[in-house]
Amino acid sequence: MAALKGVNLGNWLVLEKWMHKDLFMGTSAEDETELCIQLGEERFSRLKEHRDTYITKADFVYLSERGFNAVRIPVPHFIFDDCMPYVGCIEYLDKAFAWAKETGLKILIDLHTVRDSQNGFDNGGICGVCKWHLKEENLIHTRQVLIKLAQRYKGHPALYGLQFVNEPIRPDMFEAMEKAGRYPPHDPKRAEGSCGVPDDVLIQFYKDCYHDLRPILGEYVPLVFHDGFRLMLWKNVFPKEEYKNLVLDAHLYVAFGAFEKGPAAFKKVLDTSLVDFASGIREMKTHYPVIIGEWCFAYPDQGFDELDSPLAKEAAMRASAASQLYVFEQADGWFFWSYKLMDGPLGWDMRKALPMGWMPERLNV
């Protein structure tokens, strides 16, 4: 039984344009870095308005009432307001901790962006750039941010754990993405030399983080590392005796990669959960506690065809939700991506999906 049943508070403290287009209005920016550059002084008011309203205590109450017991909160590397052109936001994380305490939710702090980006995704804060790991000072800065977060929230009753860095990309995956022209950089010069994060760099970074943070947080607070899209790499990397309470995070999406239509797409989506995801989770659980830090209901865009009735499409979404939920309940925790969207498909949006009946009405059955 999954101990953590949660959602990501995506697009609150780390912006993603596809989730909320209006926030980027009046600019040509595709990522938060460019947005802040183009907005200039206006960035302060626009971000304040957004952060004040997008997530409030009412959302924690809403989640708690429905049986969710945790949130994963993506935070940016500039959360402590220490570099241009960004706008810090630590006061919002403080608020979240207060609300979580009041409503009985636990928080997984997820460092979602780092200097010069670890993946080049829009959600890494700067499209097409992936040079974090190429500068020692970036790695050191990231560790410092994590240490400050640990020091600030250690002992807080709402703290579940701290995640080192979100989705550091695999080298071949970055290369393929670049080749496909996905996430083109605003400033190609700045992107020059970008490449994925090698295994050895990532392993060493995680080790450093563990040794930084374990003494601060004590052994009972989970530390979480993302698999970097290379799940099987981690099998024997961090022996349990040496690395206490170290949790593996895998992001398992059915939304990518299936290109069939109709019943074949339907079957592929279910098989992806029931075979691929289930076996991956089962295998890695012999090495670490495993959480699914991100997942969603969404089908690949190509998944439906004209043969599917509206009711069949509805059934397909429900089956996607149910089969994943079934499998992820066998992990140690799961966090849906994402709690709230202003734009984007229903299958990514828990607030809209719940009234559709795609999840059990109460999770604490």
Next chain:
Amino acid sequence: MAALKGVNLGNWLVLEKWMHKDLFMGTSAEDETELCIQLGEERFSRLKEHRDTYITKADFVYLSERGFNAVRIPVPHFIFDDCMPYVGCIEYLDKAFAWAKETGLKILIDLHTVRDSQNGFDNGGICGVCKWHLKEENLIHTRQVLIKLAQRYKGHPALYGLQFVNEPIRPDMFEAMEKAGRYPPHDPKRAEGSCGVPDDVLIQFYKDCYHDLRPILGEYVPLVFHDGFRLMLWKNVFPKEEYKNLVLDAHLYVAFGAFEKGPAAFKKVLDTSLVDFASGIREMKTHYPVIIGEWCFAYPDQGFDELDSPLAKEAAMRASAASQLYVFEQADGWFFWSYKLMDGPLGWDMRKALPMGWMPERLNV
């Protein structure tokens, strides 16, 4: 897109003890025949009370409001009250037609039992007996009942169609069932010589029914034949040019046959829908319109194990419902078994399953 989205009004005019144990109280009867024998005179009052209250107009309103557009109504061979020890019930079918007309539902009349039984199931009215097809007079009686039903409801705006006979059992299936001691007869002497219904007898009977009923009902009213648990037999038996508007009914249950536990059971249930059921429907649709006259959400009893959390079990039921719904939407109609139970598992009970969220809240999306 399935044109008919319906439920069976099971256990209303044809009794099944597992669905309503109290109705058999004070007797040792396992089927309706023995119940009527043991109750003697009391059978009139007990059946009247049951039939008056089990299904009422409120149920038709309820279904209609939720987007169901059809009901399949199992009726017994003695519906016209013509043989001992049974109690006729044609006035209730009349009521159902009136309620259906008022609420916009369509009715598929399903002759669920016949003299000396076509399957030996409890729902055939007399456990362990399967001798219908051994007497020509039984076949003739069945045709007469069908003719009377056709004459009574022809032209009624709520009539969808008429089904010849429910679940005439396959010879090897009856043999296996008898060997396993399932549905032991109350009167072993009466059961002597029971055997399944051979292909040729069934084909001829269906042909006779078609030729009896088509002139009465006209070519626009569907006539429905059950596959007799031998789906592929029917491929070229009734050519479309000669047999107009003849509809094939298959009963597709995931509840039987899977004996794995946990995730393997879950996968098998989904694969059964998505592979076996889907391919059967696809193939037979090239020959006939196809309806799924019975199905349910229920997992095999053996399906869950101690590793499944309550939420995982909930997800499993939802996935079963959704994957079947998805597949059956590709048939021409479906009828869930059953609308209402007083006993028995939730996965068979639409009235209890709807508040669980196992089906979309409204079917006419």
